[in-house]
Amino acid sequence: MPDKNSRADLMDPVSIAALGRIEIIARWVVEGFLTGLHRSPRKGFSVEFAEHRAYQPGDDLRFLDWKVVARADRWLIKQFEEETNLKATIVLDVSKSMAWTGSPARVTKLAYAEQVAAAVSWLLLRQRDGVGLIRFDDEVRTVIPPRGRSAQWRRIINALEDPGSGKGSDAPGALMKAAQLVQRPGMVVIISDLLVDEAEMAKAVSALRAVGHDVTVLHVIDPAERDLAIAKMETELVDTETDASVNVMLSEVRDAYRETVQAAIGEWRDRLSATGSSYEPVYTDQPFGVALRRAFAARQHLP
Amino acid sequence: MSFLAPFALVLAAAASVPLVLHLLRRRTGEKVDFPAIRYLLRAEREHSRQLKLRNLLLMLLRVFAVIALALAAARPIGRFAGGSHAPTAMAIVLDNSLSTSVVVNGAPVLAKLKDAARSAIGRANASDRLWLVTADSRVVGGSASAVRAALDRADALGGAGDLRAAVARAAQLVRGGGLPSRQLAIVTDGQATSWASAVPLDGVATTVYAPSLATPKNRAVISAQAEPPHWTPRGAVRATTTATDSVTFRVALGARAAARGIVAPGEDIVVRLAPADRGWLPGSVELEPDELRGDDVRWFAVHIGPAPAVSVVAGTGAFASTAVDALAQDGRVARGGDILIGGAESAKRPGVFFAPTDPVQLGAANRALERAGIPWKFGALRTGPAPVTGAGLAGVSALRWYALSPRTALEPGTVDTLANVGSDPWAVAGDGYVLVASPLATEGTDLPLRASWVPWLGSAIADHLSGDAGSITEAAPGANVARPAWAHELEEPDGNHREVTESRFPAPDRPGVYFWLRGTQRAGALVVNPEVGESDLTRLSVAQLEARFSGAEVVATDNASRWVASAFSFSGRRALDSSFLVLGLLLLAAEAVVTRAIAPKGD
Numbered sequence: 006m007p008d009k010n011s012r013a014d015l016m017d018p019v020s021i022a023a024l025g026r027i028e029i030i031a032r033w034v035v036e037g038f039l040t041g042l043h044r045s046p047r048k049g050f051s052v053e054f055a056e057h058r059a060y061q062p063g064d065d066l067r068f069l070d071w072k073v074v075a076r077a078d079r080w081l082i083k084q085f086e087e088e089t090n091l092k093a094t095i096v097l098d099v100s101k102s103m104a105w106t107g108s109p110a111r112v113t114k115l116a117y118a119e120q121v122a123a124a125v126s127w128l129l130l131r132q133r134d135g136v137g138l139i140r141f142d143d144e145v146r147t148v149i150p151p152r153g154r155s156a157q158w159r160r161i162i163n164a165l166e167d168p169g170s171g172k173g174s175d176a177p178g179a180l181m182k183a184a185q186l187v188q189r190p191g192m193v194v195i196i197s198d199l200l201v202d203e204a205e206m207a208k209a210v211s212a213l214r215a216v217g218h219d220v221t222v223l224h225v226i227d228p229a230e231r232d233l234a235i236a237k238m239e240t241e242l243v244d245t246e247t248d249a250s251v252n253v254m255l256s257e258v259r260d261a262y263r264e265t266v267q268a269a270i271g272e273w274r275d276r277l278s279a280t281g282s283s284y285e286p287v288y289t290d291q292p293f294g295v296a297l298r299r300a301f302a303a304r305q306h307l308p
Numbered sequence: 309m310s311f312l313a314p315f316a317l318v319l320a321a322a323a324s325v326p327l328v329l330h331l332l333r334r335r336t337g338e339k340v341d342f343p344a345i346r347y348l349l350r351a352e353r354e355h356s357r358q359l360k361l362r363n364l365l366l367m368l369l370r371v372f373a374v375i376a377l378a379l380a381a382a383r384p385i386g387r388f389a390g391g392s393h394a395p396t397a398m399a400i401v402l403d404n405s406l407s408t409s410v411v412v413n414g415a416p417v418l419a420k421l422k423d424a425a426r427s428a429i430g431r432a433n434a435s436d437r438l439w440l441v442t443a444d445s446r447v448v449g450g451s452a453s454a455v456r457a458a459l460d461r462a463d464a465l466g467g468a469g470d471l472r473a474a475v476a477r478a479a480q481l482v483r484g485g486g487l488p489s490r491q492l493a494i495v496t497d498g499q500a501t502s503w504a505s506a507v508p509l510d511g512v513a514t515t516v517y518a519p520s521l522a523t524p525k526n527r528a529v530i531s532a533q534a535e536p537p538h539w540t541p542r543g544a545v546r547a548t549t550t551a552t553d554s555v556t557f558r559v560a561l562g563a564r565a566a567a568r569g570i571v572a573p574g575e576d577i578v579v580r581l582a583p584a585d586r587g588w589l590p591g592s593v594e595l596e597p598d599e600l601r602g603d604d605v606r607w608f609a610v611h612i613g614p615a616p617a618v619s620v621v622a623g624t625g626a627f628a629s630t631a632v633d634a635l636a637q638d639g640r641v642a643r644g645g646d647i648l649i650g651g652a653e654s655a656k657r658p659g660v661f662f663a664p665t666d667p668v669q670l671g672a673a674n675r676a677l678e679r680a681g682i683p684w685k686f687g688a689l690r691t692g693p694a695p696v697t698g699a700g701l702a703g704v705s706a707l708r709w710y711a712l713s714p715r716t717a718l719e720p721g722t723v724d725t726l727a728n729v730g731s732d733p734w735a736v737a738g739d740g741y742v743l744v745a746s747p748l749a750t751e752g753t754d755l756p757l758r759a760s761w762v763p764w765l766g767s768a769i770a771d772h773l774s775g776d777a778g779s780i781t782e783a784a785p786g787a788n789v790a791r792p793a794w795a796h797e798l799e800e801p802d803g804n805h806r807e808v809t810e811s812r813f814p815a816p817d818r819p820g821v822y823f824w825l826r827g828t829q830r831a832g833a834l835v836v837n838p839e840v841g842e843s844d845l846t847r848l849s850v851a852q853l854e855a856r857f858s859g860a861e862v863v864a865t866d867n868a869s870r871w872v873a874s875a876f877s878f879s880g881r882r883a884l885d886s887s888f889l890v891l892g893l894l895l896l897a898a899e900a901v902v903t904r905a906i907a908p909k910g911d
Contacts, residue, residue, distance in 0.1 A: 101343075102343035102344075103343075105341060105342075105343050198343065198344075200343055200344065200346065230342075230343065230344040230347070233348070235340060235342070240338050240339070240340045241338065241339045241340070242339075242340055242341075242342035242345050242348060243339050243340065243341055243342065243345070244342065244343065244345040244346075245341045245342075245343050246343065247345075249345060249349075250339070250345075251345060251348060251349060251352070253348065253352075254363075256903070257359060257362070257363055257366075258348065258351055258352060258355075258359060261351040261352070261354070261355040261358070261359060262347060262348055262351040264351070264355075265347045265348075265350050265351035265354065265355075266344070266347050269347060269350075
């Protein structure tokens, strides 16, 4: 059995390299002692030097190592090792609908979501942020409180290997659980196909936002779900979670379906934006790094 | 609307496929897991009316497209505008009778008729069936080029032909053509005598073109004959013309011109001749030419032999002697012992014999007839007076006569009945004899007292006793004539010999004198002349001509363009397969458009 750290589907080095240049800038100033990549309102907080990195335009000149500049004419930024104040919780949907793919050439939504969750975890842990994980289907299956320790990564990877056993999705319940886990305002990343009750979901997100959490929703969508791209002309489609079925001539409803999916995506975006949350649809035929960049790019424009 | 390939309509059953699919579309299909079914249900809910309308429209488009294509495959034809004409079986009846050779405005009428027919043929396409039927009922069928070539070759006949038979033949061809669209296209000069009676069309739609042309004044020789047909050697030629002005004529006998002259209107041409030639000769009476050349000459045949030697049996009486003297003075007989004229009791062939004056001699007379090989015998005495009916015997009465009866069954064609009294034969003729049922005496008949006595006797001698058993047959070109049993060869006017084996055969097309040959000798004649009616160029009006036809829709016109335009499409039935094909393709295109365009747009 391969080491989880070396699993290619969870630890894609290409994705990590791509994400390594992304500076996650919180849209909402989170209290904490973040130094390094995070701009902290508490300037002058004590830090312990950890390493240098190359200066990049936009870096705060306060952290430029002038000695090195004077001695070697190299522009390096000092990075400090300290415990961040950011605590992030990844809420991962492992319901049965997630274990589906429209094409053997693609990973299931769940596998894709686990990749994204691992990448987010690694990204945050690499920046010394605290990361937790909640896995849910029709009930909460896994709860890992956020920590910034090195063992946290192992716990999260181990948890991602556990299969979901339920059918439906109880996202609001999971979100309530996340709110309980992170007392201080932090970051909640929800990774789900959002085949849930929209109103309940919005209410739960609103509740998270009410206590100051920065919520990011990654809507995982298989391209076949977006385009109704099923090879059969005529078929009986069965809901994997509810066993509801419908007979349909795909060619006749495909366009209407696409319009509906786009409308639903728009509705999710509007509904979640109204709560101050970020929303990004993620398609399983895209590199997950791209989706992550989209999800966190918005934070760079926040104060 | 009808179909050329109705079996293809079975394909229309395929129209039920989209219908059935439309009805069953909610009940079939393979199960496939699909988590986002909520979006599908929402899409159906939000677009249900649009989807239903579109599905119904698509179903209808597909059904009608299949039906249209099936109809196209069935090759429909119908009375609709547009499209090419339906595959048509069309026969062109070309009136090429003699009258169409008349020259009007510098060109024969036939040329104008052929031009119109040629244009009509030009409208034919590969799916049509085409025939050309001429007035003599000759048929050429096949491709348009073959029929056009036959049309180019068609010349005017020497006679009237039989247009009624030609039309019937054409209608028969068209009906048997195997195509539902049928048409007769007739081009004619509209001559009244050619269309004298109603012409049944047997349900075949017909268009008639009869050009409106001036009718030229025509003069013709409508009869010409030798009198008597056997000259011994003297005789006369009598001819009748239709000339309305004095006109020069020429009488030819053999290769020579025998007489020339001028004939006044209403007068007959009578020319007495005593030619030096002997045997069967062709003759003609010819007028100076006019616009219709074919009837300016008329043919006759004559047999010229030496004057037969005639002797009167002693005791026959003065009537016979006087008549023979008169014939001898006219050169028509010579005195001699070859032919006897007398009572039947002295019968010996050849001769003219009368019933015995004394009834006591009746038995001797019958025995003499039997000895002479004359197959008749006298029977019961009958008394009159009773009128005698026969050629050259007008006004003659029989006072006493014996019933003539054949001794044995007579072979057909071996005996001529020259005259009758009531139903009794009164004068009969056969091989080498003429037998009269009354005595040559005033108490037997008033024939010797009549002016017709001497000519009748002369004709009887010349026609039946001059040693030639040949006959003259007159016929129109193409008419059905009987071949003499003894003749198997016909000598044509150009001298060629033609074998004739059929007992009845069509007379030659070319007018002239044709001789029957017995061995190598001429033994009879077939005289071919155009029908007299062909010289009457009176034409029917378009309406009159149209009224001549019955049994089908007929349109007659004197407008060539209109007639040509009606060729192959007179019935109005047109091929609709291409129209249905286009319709089907349009429906399929519409279906594609509806599928792609009417549906809500995706992202």
